[in-house]
Amino acid sequence: xxxxxxxxxxxxxxxxxxxxxxxxxxxxxxxxxxxxVQEYSLFAWKAVRNLFKPPVYWTDxxxxxxxxxxxxxxxxxxxxxxxxxxxxxxxxxxxxxFGANGLTGRFVSLTMIRELGPVLTGVMVSGxxxxxxxxxxxxxxxxxxxxAMRALGVDPMRKLVxxxxxxxxxxxxxxxxxxxxxxxxGGGFVTVFLNHQNGTQYFSTAWEALRFPDVVQGLVxxxxxxxxxxxxGCFYGMRTTGGTEGVGRATIQAVVTASVLIIxxxxxxxxLLLTLLGVG
Amino acid sequence: xxxxxxxxxxxxxxxxxxxxxxxSIAFEGPPVLQDISFTVAPGETRILLxxxxxxxxxxxxxxxxxxxxxxxxxxxxxxxxxAMREDQLFALRARTGMVFQESALFDSLTVRDNVGYQLLQDxxxxxxxIDTRVRQALSFVGLAETFALYPSSLSGGMRRRVAIARAxxxxxxxxxxxxxxxxxxxxTSTNIIELIMKERDVHATPSLLVTHRLQDAFTLCTHHYDExxxxxxxxxxxxxxxNTSFLMLEEGxxxxxxxxxxxxxxxxxxxxxxxx
Numbered sequence: 001x002x003x004x005x006x007x008x009x010x011x012x013x014x015x016x017x018x019x020x021x022x023x024x025x026x027x028x029x030x031x032x033x034x035x036x037v038q039e040y041s042l043f044a045w046k047a048v049r050n051l052f053k054p055p056v057y058w059t060d061x062x063x064x065x066x067x068x069x070x071x072x073x074x075x076x077x078x079x080x081x082x083x084x085x086x087x088x089x090x091x092x093x094x095x096x097x098f099g100a101n102g103l104t105g106r107f108v109s110l111t112m113i114r115e116l117g118p119v120l121t122g123v124m125v126s127g128x129x130x131x132x133x134x135x136x137x138x139x140x141x142x143x144x145x146x147x148a149m150r151a152l153g154v155d156p157m158r159k160l161v162x163x164x165x166x167x168x169x170x171x172x173x174x175x176x177x178x179x180x181x182x183x184x185x186g187g188g189f190v191t192v193f194l195n196h197q198n199g200t201q202y203f204s205t206a207w208e209a210l211r212f213p214d215v216v217q218g219l220v221x222x223x224x225x226x227x228x229x230x231x232x233g234c235f236y237g238m239r240t241t242g243g244t245e246g247v248g249r250a251t252i253q254a255v256v257t258a259s260v261l262i263i264x265x266x267x268x269x270x271x272l273l274l275t276l277l278g279v280g
Numbered sequence: 281x282x283x284x285x286x287x288x289x290x291x292x293x294x295x296x297x298x299x300x301x302x303x304s305i306a307f308e309g310p311p312v313l314q315d316i317s318f319t320v321a322p323g324e325t326r327i328l329l330x331x332x333x334x335x336x337x338x339x340x341x342x343x344x345x346x347x348x349x350x351x352x353x354x355x356x357x358x359x360x361x362x363a364m365r366e367d368q369l370f371a372l373r374a375r376t377g378m379v380f381q382e383s384a385l386f387d388s389l390t391v392r393d394n395v396g397y398q399l400l401q402d403x404x405x406x407x408x409x410i411d412t413r414v415r416q417a418l419s420f421v422g423l424a425e426t427f428a429l430y431p432s433s434l435s436g437g438m439r440r441r442v443a444i445a446r447a448x449x450x451x452x453x454x455x456x457x458x459x460x461x462x463x464x465x466x467x468t469s470t471n472i473i474e475l476i477m478k479e480r481d482v483h484a485t486p487s488l489l490v491t492h493r494l495q496d497a498f499t500l501c502t503h504h505y506d507e508x509x510x511x512x513x514x515x516x517x518x519x520x521x522x523n524t525s526f527l528m529l530e531e532g533x534x535x536x537x538x539x540x541x542x543x544x545x546x547x548x549x550x551x552x553x554x555x556x
Binding site: 055057140143144145147148149150151152153154155159 | 341344346366367370371373374376378380381382384385386387397398401446
């Protein structure tokens, strides 16, 4: 005599449709994900390629550089300053256990320039600009402004996406330098005024610790972050459907995807650069 | 302009501005449009009638290449637009003008920049010339005073007129109007219809006009624009504009293609119901 096994449906006919449904759902999700990746790749490639064939809307490049670069300076400056300060606070206590208080400047500058400056700037600018690009373009899609632009003979990819992409890459580079600089200044402020250590020692160790590969590593990463922020923000904006609710959804997707991708790509780029540049 | 009592459905057609051949499209469900075929001749105004949601706006977007069909072709100025790449289509679209259902004005730009949008993209056109042409286009629609305003400060009717000015500024060879009077009060609707009539009778621009308001459609047939008085004038009793004819959609099918005379004498039950 056989007994039904716990946790397993005794009727094979009733399990098969459920399994098939699960497999179909998995299959559909995988296909949709692959399709989205394909569409994103084509979208990004088109946006990059547009710079090399007229018409190129240079005025829009300047306008977007102002919005992304100048507009994000204050948040990048403040977040850099306080992150450097926190690093100095945290590291001072740990370094004191080894009698290495004097290395706070070295610790802060290396951490900011190699890692935290680029990543923090990317995430902060992503929160501000990937969201604004997705919501702005998404609103234009749902109110037929993108269709109107196409009907007027103007390519929205050239007019809206390409300037945002290149401006974001260029501005992220400079914003990262701002974040790095203010991070080191923030660390110095904490070191001098809260930890009561020598400021000259802090800044000289911060400077002496830096090597060319560190700077290269710190300045290559924002190029990737800038590309991710603009391409993802514009991609989700341009494929918005479903009215104002769809605009909100596109904005959330853009910020979440861009932030996760920035950290993921940072990991990949760090690994590659450590191998290539031999930075220890 | 001459006016005929027995207009032909294909008036004065020597060649075709637009030729729609067997167009079909569906969006995740039953077909929106099925096997649609018709033409628009030079100087001709075609009025596309049909209930809301029947696919009129989709048909307009298909004709301008803004969306692609599942089947069929559209010849715009003799070019098969679905055989062209998107970047080739931009030059072709620049020769047409389109007025969208909700105006689709760029809300972050002033009226001046909206109306002069096409001109502003051309670095070879001086700012003074753009200003002059924008003022001319705005005067044509009677909104010269809105030059420096933003769309958000305009009424629905004014926005629609600015959209018409934007469509007309580059002297288009073909015009597409998507429910230009939808949601407007009767007085404003009549003003908009008068503008469309003015463009038809003064510049003889061929057009395709979508509407579900019979009154607007009949006004276009039974009136003409008088340049001397600067207003539309009713044609003598029994006369209609020979270059204005009708199309009607029902559940994705083109059920009528002909003149006003044919329309009002149609035996098709849906046409009868629509007219009554």
